[in-house]
Amino acid sequence: MPADQKTAASVPADLWSRPTGETRVVETGSAVLCLHGDRVYKRKKPVEPGLLDLRSRAARLAACRAEVELNRRLASDVYLGVADVLGDGGEVCDHAVVLRRMPAGRRLSALVRHSDRVDDQLRAVARAVAAFHERCGTSEVIGRSGDAEAVAGQWKEALGGLEPFQGKVIDADVVDEIGRLALRYLAGRGPLLAERRRAGRIRDGHGDLRAENIHCLDDGPRILNRVESDPRLRAGDVLGDVAVLVMDLERLGSPEDAERLMRWYRDFSAQAHPPSLEHFYIAYRAFTEARVTCLRYRRILAEAGAEAGPGPGAEAGERARRLADIAYRHLRRARVRLVLVGGLPGTGKSTLARRLADADDGRLLLRSDAVRAELAADGHADPDTPGSGPAIPERPAVPADLGASFIWPLSSEITARTYTVLLSRARRALERGETVIIDASWSDGRHRAAAARLARETAAEFLELRCVTSPEVAATRLTRRDSASDPAGATSAVHRAMSSWAEPWPTARVIQTTVPVAEVFHAAERCIA
Structure with missing residues (x-):
């Protein structure tokens, strides 16, 4: 393991299996986090979350290293390194990413929900994201992800993924109109997307710029959880990257904050692009999130063995409809x-x-x-x-x-x-x-x-x-x-x-x-x- 990634101490596996009063275990779709004191220890689940097969310890170690390497570019004092996880006999049984624990109340998502004004924090986030995008790399392969044909393929994949839910979760006419507006925009904007590629605006970005992944500290924001499982999820127009956060702020019920963030990002990045392109990418992010939410809706119903009613299933369905509405409204604004x-x-x-x-x-x-x-x-x-x-x-x-x-x-x-x-x-x-x-x-x-x-x-x-x-x-x-x-x-x-x-x-x-x-x-x- 690289010396600059290895932490000073190993951690026992029973932190996860036998948590004490000062320890809390949180499970996500791809990891199990142990919140212990001022540290967070994050173990990868031995599954296949995407392109990566994490069933072997060596694969999980590589994934931990990749996560630290990728995220230190945005939060070097948060991603402290990778620790060995020791079994009862002292043998290395796994590995964990070690992070400095962030105050939950300083999450951007919490601030947006509970604060009247977050202008200073949003301005700092916009500046940090714009600076990060300037440092992000690109390549011939990455550049092709911003071509009109590639972007149209992404839209068609998302539209196909929502087909099982049309008329059941989201109104079929709404989905059809979203598809029509999106593909029509792309049909005439090939020169614009080609210009974006020539200008180097198609880059290896973050991939998951959500409000819950951003902590607004007094000395500046810390942006966490850059996608490491699939590099393709990070590749694309930088506007599509920041559009994740704009969409998320709207989803949280703060469209004014979303507009201000986009305006400040535009100023800090000194980009020249039409507003329609911003709306187009915000719509895409909202639509793909609606698709993910529909899949969650189906999983909730399958686990419950019943139709949607009051509870998580109904909430997921309502969230998917709100996201589809965000996509539709932005595509309307993107019309040329x-x-x-x-x-x-x-x-x-x-x-x-x-x-x-x-x-x-x-x-x-x-x-x-x-x-x-x-x-x-x-x-x-x-x-x-x-x-x-x-x-x-x-x-x-x-x-x-x-x-x-x-x-x-x-x-x-x-x-x-x-x-x-x-x-x-x-x-x-x-x-x-x-x-x-x-x-x-x-x-x-x-x-x-x-x-x-x-x-x-x-x-x-x-x-x-x-x-x-x-x-x-x-x-x-x-x-x-x-x-x-x-x-x-x-x-x-x-x-x-x-x-x-x-x-x-x-x-x-x-x-x-x-x-x-x-x-x-x-x-x-x-x-x-």
């Missing part, structure tokens, strides 16, 4: 959407589009007026790739009574280029998991059809909102805009021209903008949500 906000000038579409984009993180606003101005200034088809396209032609002839303000917004070629750039930028954002709101007139059905194709290709939800108002309100708004020399150029002359040739838009939801702005926003937000 392409939202067209259109209408004639003066209908309030730009005001609405800005309000919708500001209403939630992860929403990107693209404005046709801004892109058109870039094109005019750059003289190329796509300002993102200068020189890639032909120069913009001279102004076309227009009816004299429409005025100069009409020319650029309605020039067919400049308009086509504007929509090409808008949809190109939207594609990149959608593939990265961002919801995109495009503020444009959308008067031409061909442009709307191109947007619909983009939504299908990126597995994004597609929503069309058409703003309408009375001619009097539109005229008043445009008169103010005319007098202010609005740079968008969408003045009353443009409004008259566009209204004469704008194509019908029957697939759009009509948003009436003659009512107060707050009512307009809430009506549109309900459509999106």
Whole structure:
């Protein structure tokens, strides 16, 4: 045994078999713990908990060493080493991990349940986890666990594991919708996951960051019980690792603490990722925990030999349903959407589009007026790739009574280029998991059809909102805009021209903008949500 892992003293086996008044024995699924004074002695059960066969003493010794080695990276002063367990005759019969005993009242799970505010503790935990993730290693094999195909396989395995419980423990429609939302997210986010892998965010993490495994001491948190039985359970996106704790805080009834922890982790890790990816991984952790809880439910019923009633079986069933609800809610928040906000000038579409984009993180606003101005200034088809396209032609002839303000917004070629750039930028954002709101007139059905194709290709939800108002309100708004020399150029002359040739838009939801702005926003937000 390595010298830095061996403790100073061996321990007798009768600590477990004949505990005294000052000793308490606690049994888990894979270990038997002896709480004795200021120490905890943890013996592995001689079973096959996963990939490891622990029936031999040599295998249990190796597992004890691995646990100490893995967990010293997060709690070096807690995992003291490995002790020999001695039988009645003084012979070595087993081995035990030796830990410094942590105060039960300082568990994060206990603090969350019994304290009003745990901000300082959560901030310290977020900082510690972010620093730990920066030190975690990666490899080609580990990196592949974050690929879209691998993550989809994990979801399908979890969905298959819940099939026996659909309609019995968890509503079948809820499980089906969870599966649909999860796989749809993955279908269009391959570039995002590939980007995460290239950035080195797929690492050998902790694997079981639960609140009960974290002790918040005065000099900082101690994070215990890093998974050692199966390295595959530790491998994945670091967001999926911290998502275990976020999910657990929600399960404990503290969603506000969960949100704060995620925000602080994001700040300390200085990661750039869309909020949708956080929600996606939180949902996955909640769903897999629901599956484990369903298996526990079945085991309780089998042991009791009866149907669920008041007691542990009913509690397990209710917990599984709560976890499934957490997964469903986060997948709803993870949805990637392409939202067209259109209408004639003066209908309030730009005001609405800005309000919708500001209403939630992860929403990107693209404005046709801004892109058109870039094109005019750059003289190329796509300002993102200068020189890639032909120069913009001279102004076309227009009816004299429409005025100069009409020319650029309605020039067919400049308009086509504007929509090409808008949809190109939207594609990149959608593939990265961002919801995109495009503020444009959308008067031409061909442009709307191109947007619909983009939504299908990126597995994004597609929503069309058409703003309408009375001619009097539109005229008043445009008169103010005319007098202010609005740079968008969408003045009353443009409004008259566009209204004469704008194509019908029957697939759009009509948003009436003659009512107060707050009512307009809430009506549109309900459509999106």
